[in-house]
Amino acid sequence: MNDLFAADNAQQAQPLAARLRPNSLDDYVGQQHLVGPGKPLRQALERGQLHSMILWGPPGTGKTTLALILSQAVDAAFITLSAVLSGVKDIRAAVEQAQIRLAQGRRTVLFVDEVHRFNKAQQDAFLPHVEEGTITFIGATTENPSFELNNALLSRARVYRLRSLAAEDLRGLLQRALDEPRLNGMTVDADAAELLLNYADGDARRLLNMLEVAADLADGDAPRIDADLMSEVLRDAVRRFDKGGDLFYDQISALHKSVRGSDPDAALYWFARMLDAGCDPLYIARRVVRMASEDIGNADPRALTLCLQAWDVQERLGSPEGELAIAQAVAYLAVAPKSNAVYNAYNQARALVREKPTDEVPLHLRNAPTQLMKDEGFGAEYHYAHDFPDAFVDGENYFPSSLRHTRLYQPVNRGLEIKVADKLQRLRQRNADSDWQRYGELDD
Numbered sequence: 001m002n003d004l005f006a007a008d009n010a011q012q013a014q015p016l017a018a019r020l021r022p023n024s025l026d027d028y029v030g031q032q033h034l035v036g037p038g039k040p041l042r043q044a045l046e047r048g049q050l051h052s053m054i055l056w057g058p059p060g061t062g063k064t065t066l067a068l069i070l071s072q073a074v075d076a077a078f079i080t081l082s083a084v085l086s087g088v089k090d091i092r093a094a095v096e097q098a099q100i101r102l103a104q105g106r107r108t109v110l111f112v113d114e115v116h117r118f119n120k121a122q123q124d125a126f127l128p129h130v131e132e133g134t135i136t137f138i139g140a141t142t143e144n145p146s147f148e149l150n151n152a153l154l155s156r157a158r159v160y161r162l163r164s165l166a167a168e169d170l171r172g173l174l175q176r177a178l179d180e181p182r183l184n185g186m187t188v189d190a191d192a193a194e195l196l197l198n199y200a201d202g203d204a205r206r207l208l209n210m211l212e213v214a215a216d217l218a219d220g221d222a223p224r225i226d227a228d229l230m231s232e233v234l235r236d237a238v239r240r241f242d243k244g245g246d247l248f249y250d251q252i253s254a255l256h257k258s259v260r261g262s263d264p265d266a267a268l269y270w271f272a273r274m275l276d277a278g279c280d281p282l283y284i285a286r287r288v289v290r291m292a293s294e295d296i297g298n299a300d301p302r303a304l305t306l307c308l309q310a311w312d313v314q315e316r317l318g319s320p321e322g323e324l325a326i327a328q329a330v331a332y333l334a335v336a337p338k339s340n341a342v343y344n345a346y347n348q349a350r351a352l353v354r355e356k357p358t359d360e361v362p363l364h365l366r367n368a369p370t371q372l373m374k375d376e377g378f379g380a381e382y383h384y385a386h387d388f389p390d391a392f393v394d395g396e397n398y399f400p401s402s403l404r405h406t407r408l409y410q411p412v413n414r415g416l417e418i419k420v421a422d423k424l425q426r427l428r429q430r431n432a433d434s435d436w437q438r439y440g441e442l443d444d
Contacts, residue, residue: 003152016215017208018175021065029204030062030165031432041066041160044178045073052130054115054135054145054154060203063140064113066162066397071109077101080111084119091125091405098135099219114138115150123153126194130156133211157220164202171197173204186223192230199234212236242308248441251277252287255330264334275323284313291333299339301413306332337415345409352406357398392427395434 022028022390024037025042033043042051055063064080071078098108110126112118130137132173132230137157141148145159165173174193178186188196188211200207214225216235251274258266274284289311290306301388314322368378383393395405411417411424 007122013079015209016177016180016182016212018204019180019182020208022069023072025069025073028062028167029064030064031162033403034160034162035066041070045070046319048074048397049336050074050076050109050136052157053164054139054149054157054159056140056141056145058202058409059163060200060205060207061162062204063162064111067109067111067138067140070138071136073180074107076109079108081110081112082172083112083114083122086112088122088125091122095129095134098129110137111136112139112191114141116141116143116145120150123150127152127156133312140334144308148189165200165204166202168207170202170204170207173207177208184223185224186215186218188214188225188230189227193229195227195230195234220401250416251279254282255284256287256291256295259291261336262334262338264331267330267334268327272326281319281323281326282311285322285329286313288329288333288434289334292329295338295340296333296336296415297339297342297413297417299302299337299341299417300418301416303329303336305332314386321406337417339414339417340409341409341417348408352403352408356400356403357404362397362399362401392430 025045033039036042045241050073055066057063058115068078077098079097081090081094093308094108094110098110101108107388115123126135126137139149139153139157145154171193174188174196177183178188191349192214196207196210199210208235212227214224214230217229217233218225254272255267255274258264258270266353285307289304289307294308296303307329310322310325313325362383363377364380366373366378368380370375373379383396385391385393385396388394399406409424411421413421
């Protein structure tokens with residue numbers, strides 16, 4: 001009786017998220033693209049097969065729960081390691097346990113949470129045991145496996161992408177939580193529920209943890225959570241952002257693409273999302289300067305100046321004045337004429353230099369500070385452009401001779417680059433006419 005009482009107390013002491021952890025795929029919330037009828041993981045379990053895999057997705061999407069359900073479905077022992085706390089010694093101990101069980105006819109699932117935190121040597125320690133079938137390896141990561149895991153491990157494990165939970169999934173989970181006996185018939189007002197669902201941001205664990213905090217603060221025999229109580233609970237909560245992780249780069253990518261796509265509304269939305277999640281405004285300011293050069297360029301050179309000024313305001317005045325200045329820059333970039341001509345030309349120039357790194361500087365472009373260098377022809381036949389009409393020397397070549405007719409910068413037909421393109425066309429035509437006069441008749 002005492003053992004039963006102790007077990008019951010232990011269960012009641014568990015966090016709500018742990019008490020609601022499902023035991024089968026039928027109770028599992030979300031990820032129907034993986035575990036729904038006819039989908040890959042459900043089919044594998046229906047055949048009694050389980051392979052090594054990487055579960056990749058944001059926090060709170062059910063990676064650990066799914067791994068546990070999969071192991072239970074094939075009656076495999078479940079060993080869990082945390083890459084934050086474990087090392088090669090722990091891996092070897094887990095493998096030894098798996099070898100003993102395998103000799104007794106039972107399989108072992110070795111689940112590694114945050115597997116991206118293991119270094120290459122630690123990841124390599126799994127390889128022979130995965131190949132031999134000693135363990136079925138399941139790794140969980142919030143980071144892109146292509147960047148964080150070595151190729152040898154990736155080649156032996158299939159990657160499954162888990163998605164943030166949809167609002168309806170979270171709503172169903174909330175109702176299931178309210179039916180939990182420990183919550184004592186608690187109710188949540190509709191507007192309070194919306195606050196909680198918005199805060200959860202696709203993360204089941206966040207939803208349940210905040211619900212449990214609110215439940216602890218609710219009073220009365222028939223406790224009720226209203227919008228005021230929920231707002232108080234969520235007031236100091238920080239939204240999911242994960243600086244340096246996938247979500248961080250997903251959001252800055254969305255901001256950049258909104259600017260490039262000339263959508264100031266979406267660009268300001270993603271800017272506000274990143275600030276709301278705790279992103280350093282100076283980081284965004286730096287990226288906005290990059291956007292000015294990469295996507296606006298010479299179509300509107302004022303954009304770069306405005307972005308640098310916004311950066312300066314943030315450094316001088318801080319928030320909120322600086323954030324408003326950055327917002328101004330973001331909106332300006334979004335509506336400015338777009339050109340990636342300089343960006344493309346720069347990349348082509350870098351590629352050209354890699355291909356032809358040793359072409360000599362033509363003699364006429366070299367300085368000649370000594371008489372010896374003058375005698376060698378350095379600077380000979382160089383024409384000082386300011387001495388010519390329009391400060392332009394027809395037919396002059398500033399490339400190595402083998403690259404004479406190279407074209408890198410091609411202005412677009414937008415903004416100031418319309419005028420730039422017209423001027424370049426005239427100057428290039430003058431060069432072409434000069435070349436024909438010099439060399440064309442000789443060719444005839």
